[in-house]
Structures are given as C-alpha cells and as structure tokens.
Amino acid sequence: MSNTFVVHLFAAVAERMRVRVLELTLPPGATVADARAWFARTSPDVIELIERSAVAVNHEYAADDRVLNPGDELAVIPPVSGG
Amino acid sequence: MFALTHDPIDHHALTESVRRDGCGAVVLFLGTVRDLTGEQVTVFLDYEAYPPMAEKKLSEIEAEVRRRWPVGEVAMVHRLGRLEVGEVSVAVAVSTPHRADAFEACRYAIDTLKELVPIWKKENAPDGSSSWIEGGTPS
Numbered sequence: 001m002s003n004t005f006v007v008h009l010f011a012a013v014a015e016r017m018r019v020r021v022l023e024l025t026l027p028p029g030a031t032v033a034d035a036r037a038w039f040a041r042t043s044p045d046v047i048e049l050i051e052r053s054a055v056a057v058n059h060e061y062a063a064d065d066r067v068l069n070p071g072d073e074l075a076v077i078p079p080v081s082g083g
Numbered sequence: 084m085f086a087l088t089h090d091p092i093d094h095h096a097l098t099e100s101v102r103r104d105g106c107g108a109v110v111l112f113l114g115t116v117r118d119l120t121g122e123q124v125t126v127f128l129d130y131e132a133y134p135p136m137a138e139k140k141l142s143e144i145e146a147e148v149r150r151r152w153p154v155g156e157v158a159m160v161h162r163l164g165r166l167e168v169g170e171v172s173v174a175v176a177v178s179t180p181h182r183a184d185a186f187e188a189c190r191y192a193i194d195t196l197k198e199l200v201p202i203w204k205k206e207n208a209p210d211g212s213s214s215w216i217e218g219g220t221p222s
Contacts, residue, residue: 010133011203012215020127052217056201059136075133075201079217082130082137082202083114083173083192 002027005068007035008075013053016046026068032057033064035074053078085141085159087132092160092171103155106178108185112193114173116166125206129213130172133201137161140200146193152188153179159192159213161202171205 004025014020026034032055040047054077056063057068060079068074086192098111116128141159148157155178162172175192179185197218207213 008133010201011131011205012217023106056129056133056136059133059139075132075136077136077201078215079201080197080199080201081204081216081218082132082200083218 003030003070004067005035005072005074008073010076011078013046013049013076013078016049017043024074030068031064032062032066032068032074035068036064039076049078050076084156085138085145087134087161087163089162092162092174093108094171094174094176097158097160097174098176101156101158101176101178103178106155106180106185108180108182109176109178110182110185110189112173112175113171114193116168116170116172118168120206123206125168126209127168127207128166128172129205129207130161130166131203131205132163136201138154141196144195144199147195148177148188148192151191152177154184155179156172157188157192159196161196161200162204179208183218188204201206 002025004023007022007024009020039050056075056077057072145157158176162173165171175189177185177189205213205215
C-alpha cells in the first residue's frame with residue numbers, strides 16, 4: 001500500500017524542475033520530511049532551494065513531522081516575495 | 084475584503100469602498116513596481132501566486148486585523164501577471180474611527196502579507212535576464 005499526493009511547485013522551484021504539478025507516491029504514515037527526502041533523491045540540483053522552502057499541506061504551512069493523509073494536497077513554497 | 088487579480092488595481096475605488104460614517108481615518112498603502120533595486124535595473128516584474136492558499140492567508144490576515152483593531156472595513160488586493168515599472172502591485176486600505184489604529188492596522192496587514200502570503204515576483208532586467216526574488220521563508 002502507498003499513497004499518491006499531488007504536489008504544486010512555484011516560482012524558482014517550478015522553473016528549475018520544469019514542472020508545476022507532480023505526483024509523489026509515499027508509504028502510509030509518511031511525513032513532510034519524507035516528501036522532502038523524495039525531492040533530495042530525485043532532484044538533487046534543486047535541493048538547496050527546497051531546503052530553504054516551506055512545505056504546505058492543504059494550503060497551510062506544515063512542519064516536517066506532519067503526517068500525510070490520503071488526499072492531502074502538498075506544495076513547495078519557496079521564500080515568498082509578494083508586495 | 085481581499086482579492087487576487089490580473090487587472091490593474093483601482094486604488095481610488097478600493098479606498099472609497101472602506102469609507103464608513105463611523106470612521107474618521109482611512110489609510111491606504113500602495114506597493115508599486117520600482118525601476119531600480121540597488122544597482123539592478125528592472126524593466127518589468129512577473130507575479131505568480133498559489134491562489135487557494137494565498138486567499139486563505141489573506142482571509143486570516145483580514146480576520147486578525149478585525150480582531151486587533153476597531154476596523155470599519157479592510158481591503159487587500161494583490162495583482163498577478165506582468166507589471167511594468169510604476170504599476171500598482173498591491174493595495175491595502177483600512178478605515179478605523181481614529182488615525183493611530185488605521186496606520187497600525189494597515190502596517191500590520193501589508194507586513195504580514197509580505198511575510199506569509201504565497202506570492203512571488205520575478206525581476207526582468209534590460210538584458211533579458213530574470214531572477215525570482217526571495218523574501219522571507221515562513222515557518
């Protein structure tokens with residue numbers, strides 16, 4: 001068994017990964033930290049930027065120990081610069 | 084009231100929309116596209132957002148402004164897409180009975196927007212190069 005999550009990417013992260021939405025499959029009980037580790041394995045060239053980014057789950061900033069539930073929507077939020 | 088828009092921001096209409104008979108003070112903040120950041124010349128900016136989360140964060144900021152100050156009305160609009168130098172990228176208008184609260188509430192709203200709302204800008208230089216600007220990392 002595993003869970004598949006939709007992950008939204010933005011700004012410099014989306015540009016460097018050349019994708020704006022991807023699907024991420026993780027085992028049950030996986031956390032935000034596991035999602036970050038997936039990026040470290042699959043996209044080592046952007047990991048430095050992702051390490052400086054926040055992760056959002058269901059439109060809320062999430063800590064690394066947040067457990068992911070089926071259907072959760074993830075997003076990598078690089079340092080924001082609105083205004 | 085809050086909104087994300089690709090259209091030019093009508094800051095006069097926005098200011099009028101927060102005026103209330105019980106409010107003797109209205110403060111308007113405008114963020115505009117600057118032509119120079121340090122030595123770097125900007126020709127235009129591209130703004131993008133994560134709209135559902137940006138709207139959630141704007142609604143939380145609005146609720147907090149209403150909780151902390153005696154607000155008649157508060158309005159926040161952020162523009163997205165391509166903006167030329169001099170255009171308005173963000174507007175925050177607040178009305179309160181007295182001016183000190185209006186200044187404080189407006190300052191809080193724009194500062195918190197810049198810190199928490201998932202919106203990003205890319206600076207485009209005269210030579211065709213561009214770079215995403217990094218502000219803060221929310222935690």
